[in-house]
Amino acid sequence: MWVLLRGGYPLRILLPLRGEWMGRRGLPRSLAPGPPRRRYRKEALPALEVPVLPVTATEIRQYLRARGIPFQDGHSCLRAPSPFVKALPLKDQNGATASFSLFIDKTTGRFLCMTSLAEGSWEDFQASVEGRGDGAREGVLLSEAPEVEDSEEVRRIWDRAVPLWELPEPEEAQLARVMFGLTRVTDDTLRRFNVRYLRPARSLVFPWLSPGGLGLRGLKLLGAEGQGDGVHYKETTIPRPGVYCNLFGLPLISRRDVEVVLTSRELDSLALNQSTGLPTLALPRGTACLPPALLPYLEQFRRIVLWLGDDLRSWEAAKLFARKLNPKRCSLVRPGDRQPRPLEALNRGLSLSRILRTALPAWHKSIVSFRQLREEVLGELSNVEQAAGIRWNRFPDLNRLLKGHRKGELTVFTGPTGSGKTTFISEYALDLCTQGVNTLWGSFEISNVRLARVMLTQFAVGRLEEQLDKYDEWADRFEDLPLYFMTFHGQQSIRTVIDTMQHAVYVYDICHVVIDNLQFMMGHEPLSTDRIAAQDYIVGAFRKFATDNSCHVTLVIHPRKEDDDKELQTASIFGSAKASQEADNVLILQDRKLVTGPGKRYLQVSKNRFDGDVGVFPLEFNKSSLTFSIPPKSKARLKKVKDDNGLATKKPSSGKKGAVPQNSETCLDQAHQPCQPDPSKPSR
Numbered sequence: 192m193w194v195l196l197r198g199g200y201p202l203r204i205l206l207p208l209r210g211e212w213m214g215r216r217g218l219p220r221s222l223a224p225g226p227p228r229r230r231y232r233k234e235a236l237p238a239l240e241v242p243v244l245p246v247t248a249t250e251i252r253q254y255l256r257a258r259g260i261p262f263q264d265g266h267s268c269l270r271a272p273s274p275f276v277k278a279l280p281l282k283d284q285n286g287a288t289a290s291f292s293l294f295i296d297k298t299t300g301r302f303l304c305m306t307s308l309a310e311g312s313w314e315d316f317q318a319s320v321e322g323r324g325d326g327a328r329e330g331v332l333l334s335e336a337p338e339v340e341d342s343e344e345v346r347r348i349w350d351r352a353v354p355l356w357e358l359p360e361p362e363e364a365q366l367a368r369v370m371f372g373l374t375r376v377t378d379d380t381l382r383r384f385n386v387r388y389l390r391p392a393r394s395l396v397f398p399w400l401s402p403g404g405l406g407l408r409g410l411k412l413l414g415a416e417g418q419g420d421g422v423h424y425k426e427t428t429i430p431r432p433g434v435y436c437n438l439f440g441l442p443l444i445s446r447r448d449v450e451v452v453l454t455s456r457e458l459d460s461l462a463l464n465q466s467t468g469l470p471t472l473a474l475p476r477g478t479a480c481l482p483p484a485l486l487p488y489l490e491q492f493r494r495i496v497l498w499l500g501d502d503l504r505s506w507e508a509a510k511l512f513a514r515k516l517n518p519k520r521c522s523l524v525r526p527g528d529r530q531p532r533p534l535e536a537l538n539r540g541l542s543l544s545r546i547l548r549t550a551l552p553a554w555h556k557s558i559v560s561f562r563q564l565r566e567e568v569l570g571e572l573s574n575v576e577q578a579a580g581i582r583w584n585r586f587p588d589l590n591r592l593l594k595g596h597r598k599g600e601l602t603v604f605t606g607p608t609g610s611g612k613t614t615f616i617s618e619y620a621l622d623l624c625t626q627g628v629n630t631l632w633g634s635f636e637i638s639n640v641r642l643a644r645v646m647l648t649q650f651a652v653g654r655l656e657e658q659l660d661k662y663d664e665w666a667d668r669f670e671d672l673p674l675y676f677m678t679f680h681g682q683q684s685i686r687t688v689i690d691t692m693q694h695a696v697y698v699y700d701i702c703h704v705v706i707d708n709l710q711f712m713m714g715h716e717p718l719s720t721d722r723i724a725a726q727d728y729i730v731g732a733f734r735k736f737a738t739d740n741s742c743h744v745t746l747v748i749h750p751r752k753e754d755d756d757k758e759l760q761t762a763s764i765f766g767s768a769k770a771s772q773e774a775d776n777v778l779i780l781q782d783r784k785l786v787t788g789p790g791k792r793y794l795q796v797s798k799n800r801f802d803g804d805v806g807v808f809p810l811e812f813n814k815s816s817l818t819f820s821i822p823p824k825s826k827a828r829l830k831k832v833k834d835d836n837g838l839a840t841k842k843p844s845s846g847k848k849g850a851v852p853q854n855s856e857t858c859l860d861q862a863h864q865p866c867q868p869d870p871s872k873p874s875r
């Protein structure tokens with residue numbers, strides 16, 4: 192579901208339609224892939240493993256030189272002749288750019304051959320060059336076709352979809368245009384971009400075409416539904432979001448194009464291209480991420496304008512993506528009242544070319560004047576709510592105190608041993624992750640399997656042990672969360688951990704890293720001033736990482752040993768005062784009851800750099816769902832949380848539209864019934 196929430200649409204996404212005709216992925220049953228199928232995936236959880244010594248651009252260059260492979264230095268990649276194209280000799284020294292079809296990512300060493308579409312790691316490339324590649328491995332590298340089951344489904348949907356102007360009823364076509372805001376987009380534009388309409392699902396269909404525009408690799412369906420005064424949009428991709436890597440509009444790009452405008456939605460690209468004539472591309476997952484696998488396709492452009500949307504989140508994303516693309520060639524369109532997203536600009540009769548001319552260079556030196564900052568400050572002042580960050584769905588009291596979760600901050604979290612720190616922080620991070628915050632977990636104490644089990648229980652708001660038949664449904668949806676785990680366990684060096692975090696920010700656009708806990712980076716030194724200095728160094732490294740990468744870091748730190756009957760304070764955090772000084776927020780899980788309020792624990796916000804509000808609120812632990820947000824007997828509250836998370840379900844037995852969730856009231860009762868997943872949700 193995460194991709195839907197982060198699709199860059201200004202409105203909240205609807206729960207899936209619940210009509211009888213909806214199947215998995217929200218597609219009509221006649222088009223859905225039939226009975227639920229399981230796909231074998233090597234890693235059930237996206238785990239992050241980076242080589243102990245990540246390759247550097249210098250090493251890649253040295254290797255290529257040593258092997259006599261010619262190369263060109265690009266914006267984010269090196270370009271070389273491809274060893275995967277048999278017809279072209281490796282040592283084609285005449286430098287013809289067309290033959291340099293291999294792109295090697297300068298940051299990760301991953302490669303992509305544009306001709307054969309072979310791709311792989313730096314080690315794979317070296318093995319191929321040195322003739323060490325075994326046939327089977329090479330077969331894997333060269334397999335470009337999507338899995339058969341998907342390609343059949345893609346073809347079936349595509350064949351059923353029709354161009355808008357071929358709809359038999361003009362009223363239906365007009366209604367679709369109004370729903371998608373396409374009244375000013377011409378048939379010619381829709382034809383050029385190959386956009387179709389799927390009548391049974393009332394969705395636009397955007398194709399993912401292979402380079403060259405011949406094969407069909409996937410689809411994105413965009414459904415729209417009126418609600419109140421607005422329209423709610425819902426995206427579904429095939430294949431699933433994690434592997435949907437379409438740069439929509441690519442077949443229309445010519446080799447000679449040197450400038451492009453990147454948008455976060457296909458509809459924006461249509462509007463832009465129609466009114467400016469400029470080449471435009473839409474990112475596959477909106478403002479959520481820019482997968483490095485797409486960078487080779489953007490290498491040819493000397494100038495890239497990012498016009499991602501009309502809110503602060505889009506602006507933040509544009510700045511992050513520009514770093515990856517090389518800021519020196521990027522300009523950014525700042526969101527503003529007179530600078531809405533492209534489709535809206537077109538519909539409001541604004542000049543899109545004029546807005547593009549206002550784009551600001553992404554690159555500036557380390558010293559800036561207020562002149563360069565004034566627009567940013569204005570942006571924050573006029574969007575106070577967005578500047579306060581993402582609000583928790585499950586913890587309204589945290590919103591009251593902290594206002595939200597902001598990028599680039601460091602949160603230090605402490606509490607007595609065994610008080611439930613990991614359990615709480617897991618739910619706190621999960622809440623944000625379900626709202627599209629790309630999250631990386633470093634759990635050094637408990638294994639990823641145990642952690643994921645806790646999170647899955649919290650996600651399902653109930654125990655799954657007794658209803659294992661529901662496991663796959665929940666696990667499928669959990670798997671689509673933008674959630675990654677470091678594979679470390681036990682003591683690790685801070686350098687390795689920071690390198691892994693850096694890699695994850697680049698590859699997965701991580702915006703929140705949780706480290707549980709700092710003590711695992713301190714080695715086994717005895718308690719001494721050295722140990723305190725080591726902790727200060729580590730806290731400083733996380734602080735710097737958060738700031739440099741615009742990434743929130745939540746760091747769990749054990750408290751120093753104190754009297755059991757004393758409450759913890761900021762000064763109780765182990766080490767010197769550095770941790771609390773460097774932190775933007777300090778949260779303490781107090782292992783005692785508040786005089787007023789339920790529960791046996793409370794959470795204290797004892798530092799809040801954003802606006803200074805500090806305070807406490809009670810936490811009531813629910814043993815069956817392992818949550819702190821849902822008091823054991825508060826049915827009304829539970830229902831609200833589940834609804835907010837889009838977890839409301841229909842009674843399997845009732846078969847009626849909009850049936851009341853079966854377990855919203857029973858999943859936390861004494862019988863510990865697990866919750867029912869929503870069968871009509873897109874679940875991969």
Ligand SMILES: Nc1ncnc2c1ncn2[C@@H]1O[C@H](COP(=O)(O)OP(=O)(O)OP(=O)(O)O)[C@@H](O)[C@H]1O
Nearest residue numbers: 606607608609610611612613614615636792812817
């Ligand atoms: N408020 C609570 N009441 C009772 N049990 C709890 C509570 N919070 C967590 N637990 C349970 O206590 C156990 C330990 O919780 P958890 O690992 O979250 O604590 P911790 O503070 O992170 O521990 P450590 O200090 O070892 O890192 C878990 O089994 C968890 O389900």
